[in-house]
Amino acid sequence: MTDPPGEATAFAPGHVTALFAPYPADDPVRAGSRGAGLALSDGVEATVGPVHGDRRVVRLDGEVVDLAAVTGVLDRLAPDARVAVDATTDLPVGAGFGVSGAAALAVAFAANDALELGRSENELVRAAHAADAAAGTGLGDVVAQFRGGVPLRLEPGAPGHGALDGVPARPRVEYVTFGELSTAAVLDGDLDPVRTAGEDALTRVVRDPTLDRLVTESRRFADEAGLLVPEVREAVEAVDEAGGRASMAMLGRTAFAVGTGLSDAGYDPAACRVHPAGATLR
Amino acid sequence: MTDPPGEATAFAPGHVTALFAPYPADDPVRAGSRGAGLALSDGVEATVGPVHGDRRVVRLDGEVVDLAAVTGVLDRLAPDARVAVDATTDLPVGAGFGVSGAAALAVAFAANDALELGRSENELVRAAHAADAAAGTGLGDVVAQFRGGVPLRLEPGAPGHGALDGVPARPRVEYVTFGELSTAAVLDGDLDPVRTAGEDALTRVVRDPTLDRLVTESRRFADEAGLLVPEVREAVEAVDEAGGRASMAMLGRTAFAVGTGLSDAGYDPAACRVHPAGATLR
Numbered sequence: 001m002t003d004p005p006g007e008a009t010a011f012a013p014g015h016v017t018a019l020f021a022p023y024p025a026d027d028p029v030r031a032g033s034r035g036a037g038l039a040l041s042d043g044v045e046a047t048v049g050p051v052h053g054d055r056r057v058v059r060l061d062g063e064v065v066d067l068a069a070v071t072g073v074l075d076r077l078a079p080d081a082r083v084a085v086d087a088t089t090d091l092p093v094g095a096g097f098g099v100s101g102a103a104a105l106a107v108a109f110a111a112n113d114a115l116e117l118g119r120s121e122n123e124l125v126r127a128a129h130a131a132d133a134a135a136g137t138g139l140g141d142v143v144a145q146f147r148g149g150v151p152l153r154l155e156p157g158a159p160g161h162g163a164l165d166g167v168p169a170r171p172r173v174e175y176v177t178f179g180e181l182s183t184a185a186v187l188d189g190d191l192d193p194v195r196t197a198g199e200d201a202l203t204r205v206v207r208d209p210t211l212d213r214l215v216t217e218s219r220r221f222a223d224e225a226g227l228l229v230p231e232v233r234e235a236v237e238a239v240d241e242a243g244g245r246a247s248m249a250m251l252g253r254t255a256f257a258v259g260t261g262l263s264d265a266g267y268d269p270a271a272c273r274v275h276p277a278g279a280t281l282r
Numbered sequence: 283m284t285d286p287p288g289e290a291t292a293f294a295p296g297h298v299t300a301l302f303a304p305y306p307a308d309d310p311v312r313a314g315s316r317g318a319g320l321a322l323s324d325g326v327e328a329t330v331g332p333v334h335g336d337r338r339v340v341r342l343d344g345e346v347v348d349l350a351a352v353t354g355v356l357d358r359l360a361p362d363a364r365v366a367v368d369a370t371t372d373l374p375v376g377a378g379f380g381v382s383g384a385a386a387l388a389v390a391f392a393a394n395d396a397l398e399l400g401r402s403e404n405e406l407v408r409a410a411h412a413a414d415a416a417a418g419t420g421l422g423d424v425v426a427q428f429r430g431g432v433p434l435r436l437e438p439g440a441p442g443h444g445a446l447d448g449v450p451a452r453p454r455v456e457y458v459t460f461g462e463l464s465t466a467a468v469l470d471g472d473l474d475p476v477r478t479a480g481e482d483a484l485t486r487v488v489r490d491p492t493l494d495r496l497v498t499e500s501r502r503f504a505d506e507a508g509l510l511v512p513e514v515r516e517a518v519e520a521v522d523e524a525g526g527r528a529s530m531a532m533l534g535r536t537a538f539a540v541g542t543g544l545s546d547a548g549y550d551p552a553a554c555r556v557h558p559a560g561a562t563l564r
Contacts (some may be wrong), residue, residue, distance in 0.1 A: 063483070068455040113450065113451075118490060118492055120434070148559060165441075168403050209402040280431070
């Protein structure tokens with residue numbers, strides 16, 4: 001049994017996936033996706049500390065929850081530790097912001113510090129990535145959330161497997177959410193059209209690594225991959241008409257825009273900014 | 283001739299090299315070092331904008347300067363652009379904080395934005411790394427300054443060549459500087475003892491990626507590599523006696539400590555914190 005833990009808090013940014021090409025694999029460390037997205041200043045903050053009782057407890061915004069990615073990362077890093085996890089987030093869950101990945105990543109950093117596990121950053125990212133992939137809740141959010149900024153995931157998988165680049169930009173980001181969409185359900189469907197559209201879109205972003213190109217290709221990807229849902233299409237077209245640029249967060253019923261696109265189109269969006277850092281201790 | 287530029291500002295953290303094994307190479311993109319250090323919240327902020335006149339002008343803290351790493355990165359990214367660079371820093375120059383690398387990196391990000399160069403983050407880091415290496419002012423600062431945190435440089439070279447990990451920690455850092463030390467002069471000497479001591483130290487830090495280990499190994503490295511200068515040795519020993527832990531910033535006449543080591547030993551140090559993010563647009 002691990003010693004009673006100290007307490008530590010860590011933050012991981014949310015991540016809007018703009019486009020992706022999924023590469024599932026039996027080994028969750030190798031499973032992943034190529035793609036591009038935006039790390040957000042809205043994210044997940046998690047405190048890991050001692051628990052009053054015999055069992056591990058995980059709370060999200062005060063409610064006891066069963067988050068498979070968080071359970072999985074603790075099982076990987078400290079299976080015997082009795083800890084309480086208190087996580088909070090401004091982001092909607094299941095709406096395409098990678099909340100499960102951010103929670104797993106923040107918990108990994110906080111647990112490493114509270115329990116003095118002595119792991120390196122890459123080991124923590126690898127554990128969180130594997131837990132998110134094994135839970136079926138994400139295939140690329142964690143590595144993007146560790147890098148921060150506007151990450152381009154050039155190769156799938158955890159550190160040591162994946163390769164990253166980024167678009168050097170730090171815009172304001174607006175978003176409106178119309179409800180949940182199951183990542184697992186989409187990932188269980190036919191992935192070939194998604195992968196083809198994602199590869200084509202990523203190739204074009206790598207050739208022209210700018211923000212404009214990223215949002216344009218995200219929207220084209222959503223159409224070509226057959227992922228655009230009606231409410232999001234309506235919002236994206238309204239932003240177009242107002243002279244802005246928007247697309248859909250993969251995978252959620254969420255429209256996102258850079259700058260003031262959604263406000264200009266008459267929506268009342270949440271707003272944040274691209275987060276320059278990845279996951280970090282507070 | 284590139285169009286008259288817009289204006290953009292970027293920040294890059296300072297970097298205290300704690301230990302290193304140098305690997306010079308004729309190709310500055312491949313030249314580099316393995317090693318470990320601390321990215322600092324004290325760093326360099328640089329604005330790139332239009333110049334009033336025919337020639338490029340570079341200022342550091344208001345004075346016109348000839349910084350080879352900055353000239354080199356502009357020559358690589360936008361050789362024909364007439365720009366003014368205004369850089370400011372809280373850090374002492376030539377004292378082991380990687381100011382030249384931070385300036386090159388901040389200028390790369392700001393120039394990319396101001397001139398709409400459309401480069402990716404890795405391309406900007408590669409240009410700044412090559413310029414710093416070619417100028418003889420640094421062999422590993424730039425890649426560490428792009429990552430942020432407490433980077434471990436596992437393989438030498440720019441992105442696409444180097445590989446990184448990190449110690450997950452974000453402590454307060456104190457430092458006292460007693461004067462300059464020429465990086466180029468040390469890198470022109472016999473590198474074998476430095477490389478052997480650096481490799482041994484890095485191996486031990488990779489095995490135990492904690493902050494305590496990093497500072498302990500940094501100090502042992504400074505001794506074994508024959509780099510510890512008398513003023514720094516005195517400060518480091520005073521911190522020891524006060525119950526703290528300190529070492530020397532490579533390569534400068536600078537002692538650094540985590541936490542309040544130097545204050546506790548009666549020095550009047552500058553203080554900052556490990557910077558969680560790498561170089562970023564403001």
